[in-house]
Amino acid sequence: MSITREIAEYLQKGKAKDVRRLVQQALEDGVPPQTILDDGLLAGLMVIGEKFQRDEVFVPEVLMASRAMNVGLTILEDQLHSGGEQPLGRVVLGTVHGDWHDIGKHLVAMMLRSVGFEVTDIGYDADADMFIDTAEEIHADIICMSALLTTTMPAMQEVIREMEERGVRGKYIVMIGGAPVNRIFAQEITADIYTPDAVTCAQAARKAVLAKRGNHEISEPVGEDARGKDTEKTGLPAGFDTL
Numbered sequence: 330m331s332i333t334r335e336i337a338e339y340l341q342k343g344k345a346k347d348v349r350r351l352v353q354q355a356l357e358d359g360v361p362p363q364t365i366l367d368d369g370l371l372a373g374l375m376v377i378g379e380k381f382q383r384d385e386v387f388v389p390e391v392l393m394a395s396r397a398m399n400v401g402l403t404i405l406e407d408q409l410h411s412g413g414e415q416p417l418g419r420v421v422l423g424t425v426h427g428d429w430h431d432i433g434k435h436l437v438a439m440m441l442r443s444v445g446f447e448v449t450d451i452g453y454d455a456d457a458d459m460f461i462d463t464a465e466e467i468h469a470d471i472i473c474m475s476a477l478l479t480t481t482m483p484a485m486q487e488v489i490r491e492m493e494e495r496g497v498r499g500k501y502i503v504m505i506g507g508a509p510v511n512r513i514f515a516q517e518i519t520a521d522i523y524t525p526d527a528v529t530c531a532q533a534a535r536k537a538v539l540a541k542r543g544n545h546e547i548s549e550p551v552g553e554d555a556r557g558k559d560t561e562k563t564g565l566p567a568g569f570d571t572l
């Protein structure tokens with residue numbers, strides 16, 4: 330059996346120690362981190378997800394598999410971390426209030442760090458004040474929110490509302506994502522950016538931060554962007570493709 334297959338098998342059984350050992354071994358054997366992630370960790374989690382949907386496993390099993398997943402991700406993260414240089418920008422990242430799903434968020438953090446962002450991960454079940462207070466504290470460029478439940482998606486709008494009430498909406502680029510989230514929902518709640526996965530999230534974040542800086546440097550006039558939105562809100566240049 331291949332080592333990635335073994336990782337997937339142990340992950341399904343929730344054996345975090347074995348997953349840690351095998352991920353380390355795979356890296357030593359020269360298996361690329363992306364392969365370990367796709368064919369090992371994510372492949373195992375997907376099987377558990379499908380079984381969960383068919384009521385073949387229940388919350389405790391999924392929880393144990395998720396812990397094993399996060400242990401594996403932490404090891405891979407060390408490999409992907411660029412570190413050292415001046416950060417490209419600062420991101421506050423969390424899963425919204427009422428929602429405990431944090432695996433996708435963990436992946437998003439990894440990818441953002443790999444393109445050079447400093448990420449402050451505020452964990453899961455994070456309310457509006459936690460997002461905004463942290464963003465203010467660390468002088469963030471981006472607030473990134475994750476939601477995996479249809480019932481917790483409205484909590485994203487709460488954060489944006491609270492930002493408006495506190496008069497800080499224009500200071501931050503707001504990115505949202507998670508399986509039930511889509512572009513239309515992002516438009517409805519006036520988030521700046523939606524992307525479907527961690528890789529595109531990191532690419533879009535990088536593009537947005539560079540565009541915002543470029544905008545400030547050349548002092549482009551405030552106008553309407555592609556969605557007819559007042560760009561003074563986000564500081565992104567007119568026409569910036571955000572959604």
Ligand code: B12
Nearest residue numbers: 378429430431432433475478479505506507508526527530
């Ligand atoms: C693992 C899991 C759990 C674990 C979570 C543990 C953990 N530490 O995360 C536990 C057991 C706790 C759990 C509990 C529950 N869960 Co659950 N869970 C899952 C499961 C199996 C996998 C989710 C996952 O991690 N996917 C893998 C990651 C990598 O994908 P992802 O999160 O979507 O992230 C990617 C993108 O969405 C994106 N992304 C994510 N965040 C962000 C943020 C930004 C800014 C951007 C740009 C992109 C982005 O990038 C990521 C990587 O590419 C899914 C089923 C499934 N197959 O998805 C159900 C699922 C999400 N759960 C579900 C349910 C119903 C529940 C419970 C209500 C069950 C219950 N009866 O108690 C509880 C709710 C608890 C709570 N309050 O949150 C439903 C949700 C249905 C819905 N649409 O609302 C699902 C879909 C299962 C199902 N089919 O019924 N769950």
